[in-house]
Amino acid sequence: MHGSTGDDCVVLAGVDGSASALHAAVWAAAVAARRDAVLRLVHAYVVPAPGVSRISVTTVREGFRSRAESWVAEASAAVLAQWPSLRIERVVVEGSPVGVLLRESAGAEVVVLGSRGLGGFTGLLVGSTAVSLVAHAQCPVVVVRGRRPDDVPAVAGPxxxxxxxxxxxxxxxxxxxxxxxxxxxxxxxxxxxxxxxxxxxxxxxxxxxxxxxxxxxxxxxxxxxxxxxxxxxxxxxxxxxxxxxxxxxxxxxxxxxxxxxxxxxxxxxxxxxxxxxxxxxxxxxxxxxxxxxxxx
The missing domain is CATH 3.40.50.620 (HUPs)
Incomplete structure (x- = not known):
């Protein structure tokens, strides 16, 4: 285990506004609760290069950040509804989702992801992106899913x-x-x-x-x-x-x-x-x- 005490024990969950990621955040919260850990909800986004649109880059950047913050707030609310005393950190950052998760994994017990998603984490489990995350993450990586990708994951069984x-x-x-x-x-x-x-x-x-x-x-x-x-x-x-x-x-x-x-x-x-x-x-x-x- 990376952290020896609750103070330095972090469970990391990627958030992107999808139902799959929401299930993953709640699943990660249960892990954090069992380990007396901090749950860190993370969303990373990449602002597209400016095109012919008259909308300014600043406006686009603000829009991406506002949407990201609302997704993280939604995940936080879902978690607190079940674990009202759980310690939660919110991280919203501009950058490559995989790069951000790899960096954050350095101090985490586990990285938890949904099986498919929207926004910055779209395609996270397709091809080289998944291989890169799993090959280089500095802690275990969990992909949360049920019988179908958006189903609530099982909580019973071996x-x-x-x-x-x-x-x-x-x-x-x-x-x-x-x-x-x-x-x-x-x-x-x-x-x-x-x-x-x-x-x-x-x-x-x-x-x-x-x-x-x-x-x-x-x-x-x-x-x-x-x-x-x-x-x-x-x-x-x-x-x-x-x-x-x-x-x-x-x-x-x-x-x-x-x-x-x-x-x-x-x-x-x-x-x-x-x-x-x-x-x-x-x-x-x-x-x-x-x-x-x-x-x-």
Whole structure:
């Protein structure tokens, strides 16, 4: 965790006036309340270059800022309706949304975003923008969504974490343990395997020895976390199949899915190309992406 006390613990939420971002702000507020943290609501906007219009740049800039402030105020009101004593900071700034969020992430516990939005955050989860944010953010990034993008996210069910033995998935496991413990729910560790090993070896489908070896890998990765969180109920699922498909299926009844930003074996390139888009676009619950070292 970045902050050791409530005074320096910040949960960051991107706000853009969309229903999706509003759900994300409320979701982030619940995290901040559990951690006795400050909720920082952030909106960044880029003023377009002047064209042939007679409207002055100053007028356009004032309009953008006024709209941004109203969106942040709306999100703040929604949060305070549920957590009236929560400490809230409002940040409205002209600049690249991704650049602003990356800068703000340096002092945050987590960055929370809606799955799609309007205004400055439009397209935040499309292509290189999402990869850039997740690859460089200095804390975990959570994309909040329900079964459909604008649905209210689930607040019940277990926390799922995808494991493959890599350092990134170990950091993801630590974050998942913290979240499951704070929420008073079960943690389900999901590990997938198929006929091709990470070393490129072809193995017999369904081999009991291979399944047992995969289970040992998960148990070894879990061991120190079971000791650190002795009261946390941890279940293990070792499944033959593809990681994204498996997590999407299991995530239907979960309140959070946690993955590392990249791994090995089945989870290699989790956030590159179509694999990441499948999880972020189709997950039925919020998805947390934890980059190695981002929880230090």
């Amino acid at each position: 926390v799922l974490v995808g494991l493959d033995g890599s350092p990134d998935s170990t950091d993801a496991l630590g974050y998942a343990c913290e979240e499951a413990a704070a929420r008073g729910t079960t943690l389900i560790a999901v590990h997938t395997w198929n006929e091709i090993t990470p070393e490129g070896r072809l193995r017999l489908a369904g081999s009991e020895a291979d399944v047992a070896a995969e289970r040992r890998l998960v148990d070894e990765q879990l061991a120190p976390w079971r000791d650190k969180f002795p009261e946390l109920a941890i279940e293990v699922e070792v499944v033959r199949g593809r990681p994204v498909r498996t997590l999407l299926e299991r995530g239907g009844g979960a309140q959070l899915v946690v993955v590392g930003s990249r791994g090995r074996g089945g989870f290699t390139g989790m956030l590159l190309g179509s694999t990441s888009q499948a999880l972020l676009v189709h997950s039925a619950c919020p998805v947390a992406v934890v980059r190695q070292g981002s929880r230090s």
